[in-house]
Amino acid sequence: MSQYIINGGTPLNGEVFIRGAKNASYKQIIASMLTDEPVELINIPQISDVRITASIASHLGAKINEIGEHGITIQTQNITSSEIPSGTGEKSRTSFIFTGPLLARVGQITFPSPGGDKLGKRPLDRLFACLKQMNVEIVPNENSYILKTTGLIGTDYTFPKPSHTVTEVVLMTAVMANGETIIRNAAIEPEIDDLIELLNLMGSKIKRDKKNPSIIYISGVTKLHGTTHQIISDRNEAVTFACAALSTRGSVSILRINPHTISTFLKIIEKMGAKINWGKDEVLISWVKPLMATSIETEPEPGFMTDWQAVFSLVLTQAVGVSSVIERVYPNRFQHIKL
Numbered sequence: 001m002s003q004y005i006i007n008g009g010t011p012l013n014g015e016v017f018i019r020g021a022k023n024a025s026y027k028q029i030i031a032s033m034l035t036d037e038p039v040e041l042i043n044i045p046q047i048s049d050v051r052i053t054a055s056i057a058s059h060l061g062a063k064i065n066e067i068g069e070h071g072i073t074i075q076t077q078n079i080t081s082s083e084i085p086s087g088t089g090e091k092s093r094t095s096f097i098f099t100g101p102l103l104a105r106v107g108q109i110t111f112p113s114p115g116g117d118k119l120g121k122r123p124l125d126r127l128f129a130c131l132k133q134m135n136v137e138i139v140p141n142e143n144s145y146i147l148k149t150t151g152l153i154g155t156d157y158t159f160p161k162p163s164h165t166v167t168e169v170v171l172m173t174a175v176m177a178n179g180e181t182i183i184r185n186a187a188i189e190p191e192i193d194d195l196i197e198l199l200n201l202m203g204s205k206i207k208r209d210k211k212n213p214s215i216i217y218i219s220g221v222t223k224l225h226g227t228t229h230q231i232i233s234d235r236n237e238a239v240t241f242a243c244a245a246l247s248t249r250g251s252v253s254i255l256r257i258n259p260h261t262i263s264t265f266l267k268i269i270e271k272m273g274a275k276i277n278w279g280k281d282e283v284l285i286s287w288v289k290p291l292m293a294t295s296i297e298t299e300p301e302p303g304f305m306t307d308w309q310a311v312f313s314l315v316l317t318q319a320v321g322v323s324s325v326i327e328r329v330y331p332n333r334f335q336h337i338k339l
Contacts, residue, residue, distance in 0.1 A: 011250035011287070016241050018257045019045040020070065020231035023164070024191040026053040026094060028198050028231060031172055032074040033062055033101040035202055037226030042071045044231065053094050059085055060098070075226075076101075084111040086144070096124065096145070097165065100172025103136065103149050110146045127166045130157040134177060154179030154220055162187040162214065162300045168195055174218040175204040181218040188213050189301045190261045194232040201227040233257045236307045239265050242285045243311040246274055247318055251286035259283040264304055265312075268294060272319060293321030298329045310336045 020043035030053060032039035044050060046069075054064050054072075061080035065073050082102050084095040093114040102109035114124070124145075128138050131147065133155040139146040154177045159166065164187040171192075174181035186192075188208075196206045196216075202224040209215035238257045245252035246269060259266060259278045266283065270276045272291040277284040293316065298306040306329035313336065316323040327333050 008248070010248065012245050012248045012252065013250045015253035015255055017255045018233040018238050018241075019043065021045075021191055021194070021234040022047055022049055022236070023189075023234075024194045024231050026050050027097055027165075027168055027191075027195060028229070029053050029057055029064075029072070029074055030094075030097050030101060031195060031198060031202075033057060033060070033076040033079075033098070034104060034172065034175065034199075035224040035226055036075070036077045037224075038073050038075040039198075039202070039226050040067065040071065040073045040228040042067075042228070042230040043233070044070050044072050045234065046070075049094065052088060056084055056088050056094065056098065059088070060102070079106045082106050082108045082110060084109070086112045093165070096127070097169055097172075099127075099131070099147060099169050100175070103147060103152060103173055104176040107150065108146070108148045110144055112144045126159055126161075126163060127169055130155065130159075130166075130170050130183075131173065133157055134173060134181070136173075152177035152220075154181040154218070156182040156184070158184040159186065161185070164189045164192055164301075167192055167216075171195065171199065171206065171216070171218065174220065175199055175206065175224065176222065177218075177220040179220055181220070183216040183218070184214065186214050186216045187300060190232055190235070190258075198227070198229045199224075201229055232261070235261050235305070238262055238283075239305075239308045240311050242269070243308075243315050245285060246287050246291065246315050249287040249318075251284070253282060253284045255282045257281065257283060264302060265308060268296065268304070269315070291315065291319040293319045293323040295324040295326075297326040298333075300329070306330055306333055309333055313337070 025044050026049045061078050062074050062076040095111040096114050099109055135149050135153040137148045167187040205219040207217050233256050238254050241252050266276050272294050273289050275286040275288045296304050298304050298309050
């Protein structure tokens with residue numbers, strides 16, 4: 001068993017370049033399969049979710065080539081299989097996200113029950129309810145699902161609660177459906193907007209409602225084309241480095257990040273006493289005096305992200321006073337407390 005030995009007691013200072021967002025990169029590899037033309041993605045992180053997704057995409061017929069350390073091209077001239085391999089698909093919740101491209105191009109997909117982390121139940125019910133309205137037949141088996149369609153049809157659907165992954169799957173399913181699709185109560189994370197940007201570069205017709213961004217309009221098209229797109233930087237990675245610096249009374253310059261994508265976090269730590277210097281594509285975060293306690297509740301965007309809760313809890317252990325953390329997204333996301 002490998003182990004890390006950490007000699008603490010030293011403030012962490014320095015600068016870091018933020019990599020491409022995990023929650024955008026692997027989904028955009030999947031979205032690239034909506035066209036038979038090459039799609040180039042820049043700022044791809046070297047992480048397991050990307051490797052698993054690329055492996056599944058290759059099994060389905062995609063040809064993937066690396067460009068330097070952080071770029072790839074994906075071209076899927078033909079879908080050669082509509083079945084996600086069980087051994088790979090069960091390792092990650094990536095498997096069902098292939099629904100859109102496969103239904104759009106070959107009218108069928110079979111995927112194993114999604115895997116992924118153990119943070120809590122990740123129901124497919126909301127996705128299936130919407131897909132049924134889009135003329136998709138869903139056949140559940142013991143350890144897998146078969147989805148079929150004779151032709152995708154646009155629909156008007158309201159999600160009972162926002163879900164970034166379900167919103168993205170419906171987006172990828174709707175872009176080549178017949179007619180218009182309207183998604184209401186859609187998630188509004190920056191990673192979704194980055195996916196929308198890629199899909200529109202490929203020829204999709206997607207727009208958010210100007211007055212209510214949780215409403216998304218998709219006008220179906222018959223064909224998409226290739227493009228080049230740079231993936232948004234990883235907000236979770238940026239917050240992790242910020243928390244490491246603040247927990248050790250240090251300072252970190254976070255480069256290649258749009259500070260507005262982590263503005264909820266920045267406003268909270270600034271209120272606690274941290275010094276924040278905002279830039280266009282960077283932010284400097286410094287410990288300058290003892291941080292004061294605060295209370296947070298995790299919520300969907302634009303609230304405090306559940307992904308930030310564990311690392312931010314470490315910062316709260318160093319704050320003056322009693323802080324409180326309420327987890328409203330994944331009930332099991334307090335596993336780190338047991339350590």
